[in-house]
Amino acid sequence: MTAKMKLRSQLHLLTGFMAGFVLAFVLLLYVYDVSRVTPCWSSTSTMTTATTARIEDGPPPRILCMVLTCPENVQSLARSVYETWGQRCSRLIFASSEDYEPLGVVGVVEPTGGGYEDLWNKTREGFRHVWEHYAGDYDWFLKADDDTYVVMENLQHLLRGFDPNTPVFFGYKMSRYNVLLHFE
Numbered sequence: 366m367t368a369k370m371k372l373r374s375q376l377h378l379l380t381g382f383m384a385g386f387v388l389a390f391v392l393l394l395y396v397y398d399v400s401r402v403t404p405c406w407s408s409t410s411t412m413t414t415a416t417t418a419r420i421e422d423g424p425p426p427r428i429l430c431m432v433l434t435c436p437e438n439v440q441s442l443a444r445s446v447y448e449t450w451g452q453r454c455s456r457l458i459f460a461s462s463e464d465y466e467p468l469g470v471v472g473v474v475e476p477t478g479g480g481y482e483d484l485w486n487k488t489r490e491g492f493r494h495v496w497e498h499y500a501g502d503y504d505w506f507l508k509a510d511d512d513t514y515v516v517m518e519n520l521q522h523l524l525r526g527f528d529p530n531t532p533v534f535f536g537y538k539m540s541r542y543n544v545l546l547h548f549e
């Protein structure tokens with residue numbers, strides 16, 4: 366075999382490998398993500414698709430942002446939210462396990478109830494607080510974490526014209542990792 370022929374067969378082998386990888390990748394994407402564009406509720410569902418409910422030129426939506434935080438993060442993460450995107454919420458509430466009034470942090474759970482395993486309870490108690498104090502004053506209630514960044518202008522734009530009293534589902538059904546959502 367000449368050196369040239371050897372090089373050529375090596376090149377063929379390499380090309381074959383690369384083509385194989387690309388094909389396998391595309392196939393995997395297809396298998397795991399095939400339902401990306403199909404709606405995840407049946408036509409009998411009360412959920413409304415984002416394309417049908419929209420009324421253009423509605424009033425700007427009033428959005429209350431509830432951001433979960435904890436005492437250790439108040440001066441760092443929570444303060445960053447407070448000084449940036451939080452300013453563009455109609456109202457910003459931090460749900461924590463300890464009050465800190467300068468930033469609007471409310472202790473919604475006991476100081477001992479702020480651990481990771483109590484996250485759900487903190488979320489629920491946060492929503493309870495928001496519901497009891499602000500239920501009628503805002504159109505939408507956003508739950509976020511203190512390491513979240515939300516472009517509020519885009520969210521405002523997205524929600525504008527949607528009736529907050531009509532359930533609506535944005536996004537897509539996550540079908541990877543065997544996670545399937547069902548709406549009944």
Ligand SMILES: *[C@@H]1O[C@H](CO)[C@@H](O)[C@H](O)[C@H]1NC(C)=O
Pocket residue numbers: 473474475478483486487490
């Ligand atoms: C959730 O938090 C509230 C308020 O601190 C507390 O009264 C309640 O016992 C907690 N529930 C659980 C299951 O931890």
